[in-house]
Amino acid sequence: MAERTTLSEKAVNELSLMCGWRVLVDEPMSSYTTFRIGGPADFMCSPSSPEALSKVLAWTSAEGIGRLVMGAGSNLLVSDRGIRGIVIRTNRMCAWTAEDGNLVAEAGALMPRLANDLAGMGLSGFTEACGIPGSVGGGLYMNAGAYGWNISDVTTLVEAVDGSGNAMELTREEMAFGPKTSALMRDGLIATRVHAKLISIDKDRIRQKISELLEDRARKQPLELPSAGCVFRNPSGKGAGRLIDQCGLKGTSVGGAAVSNRHANFIVNVKGATARDVRELLELVARIVRETTGERLEPEVRLVGDWDVE
Ligand SMILES: Cc1cc2nc3c(=O)[nH]c(=O)nc-3n(C[C@H](O)[C@H](O)[C@H](O)COP(=O)(O)OP(=O)(O)OC[C@H]3O[C@@H](n4cnc5c(N)ncnc54)[C@H](O)[C@@H]3O)c2cc1C
Structure with missing residues (x-):
């Protein structure tokens, strides 16, 4: 240890x-x-x-x-x-302003909150992020997205700092966004603010869309149990959830962690799961999918902390 x-x-x-x-x-x-x-x-x-x-x-x-x-x-x-x-x-860094179709938000601002508050102003840009329970900074780090939208679509500039606290600005191109990746991940940079473009739309239309998207999530995802969303990246052109389902792994469990019966790419903390339970389940699922389909699954969830000898 x-x-x-x-x-x-x-x-x-x-x-x-x-x-x-x-x-x-x-x-x-x-x-x-x-x-x-x-x-x-x-x-x-x-x-x-x-x-x-x-x-x-x-x-x-x-x-x-x-x-x-x-x-x-x-x-x-x-x-x-x-x-x-x-x-x-970054939870206390959550101030934001929206002026002339431009959003400037600190990295700790939560995406669902932004989606809702902007909707109240008749502004869209983060609407599809209404059900992504992360911060803007976490979203930029892995180019979060849902329903055909990615944070990279609206980002125009990112203010960031390096590991020594030196400030810099990255244009959208310099952010090198890709599927679930960005320059922040590649270069170990920390986002402090995002600048993003917004469009004006009728408030009620945005609110209607938000409630439809949230209903859709509640139908498809096990939101009543603790999880970290999708745990594996989608291998190119294939859905990780579909591959896991094909292998009959829904419901498979290790200790208190289980592959969700509703969405096969979710691992849920059913009852007092340990990190070790989840890690073993991730490894088990990846091994069976590889042996059965030949596809390699890579974790999307970030394993952090002291894993020494575990
Ligand atoms: C129920 C559920 C549904 C989800 N649905 C989706 C979805 O539809 N689409 C999707 O993309 N994701 C989804 N997720 C995953 C998650 O919400 C996103 O990955 C989100 O962007 C993570 O943000 P966070 O603030 O929670 O980051 P954290 O979990 O706190 O951190 C994740 C990584 O980001 C880094 N990071 C955090 N802040 C910064 C910063 N300011 N600068 C640089 N790096 C930073 C951390 O160091 C860490 O490596 C879902 C999760 C859950 C639980």
Whole structure:
């Protein structure tokens, strides 16, 4: 097991001042992931602004402290041993403005909230993201999308910082968006703000569309159980869910984790699943799909934390 990170009282105070918020110690990650799984983070902080985030990154980089930046925790499988170093949440960086058809949103803004609030202003751009329970930053990281829409379709510019907190701007082209990937993932950059284009549409039409999309999700996805959405990427031209279903794997379980009976690409936390249960189930499903169909499934969910010897 990797060694727990220790910080002096002075360092913790310094970090709290930088963030403008209390630093949490040994905080259970299960409270911050949609899977409801994950051991403790040694430290957790929530910077109040992109500038504060930049300072935290510069400081942790200079001190050689490991860190993980997270949004809403809706695409994370955190190990049972938890996360060494500092988890930096973007949840307090959620301000946004929409003027003249342009959105500027901080990375912690939640996509469903944006979709709804913009709908109230008769603006569309994030409508299809109404059921993606992640932050703008997490969405940019893996080019989130649904119903034929991707965040890359509306993004015009991304403000970001590198691991040392140096600020930069990336054009849409420089973001190198691809299926479930971006320059943030490739280069280890952290998004701080997105600039996106919006279009004006009748409010009621947008609201109607949102309720149809949410109803469709509720029919097709096991939303009543904790999960991280689709766990495998779609191999080119094929749906991972369909392949898993073809192999008769719906309902297969390891410990408290099971392949959903409603959507085969969802692994659900049925009852007290551990990260290890989910990981073993991911490996089992990938192995059976490979042996049966020859297709290789790669996880879409991000495995993070201390997996040493597990
Ligand atoms: C019920 C359910 C349905 C879902 N449906 C969809 C769907 O339809 N389409 C879809 O694409 N996804 C879907 N997802 C998955 C998930 O919501 C998306 O991947 C979302 O974009 C993750 O955002 P997050 O803020 O939760 O990221 P997190 O889970 O917090 O983090 C995921 C990754 O993003 C990185 N990250 C987070 N913030 C930043 C940042 N500011 N800068 C750089 N990197 C960052 C993290 O380091 C981590 O590697 C679903 C999940 C659930 C639980």
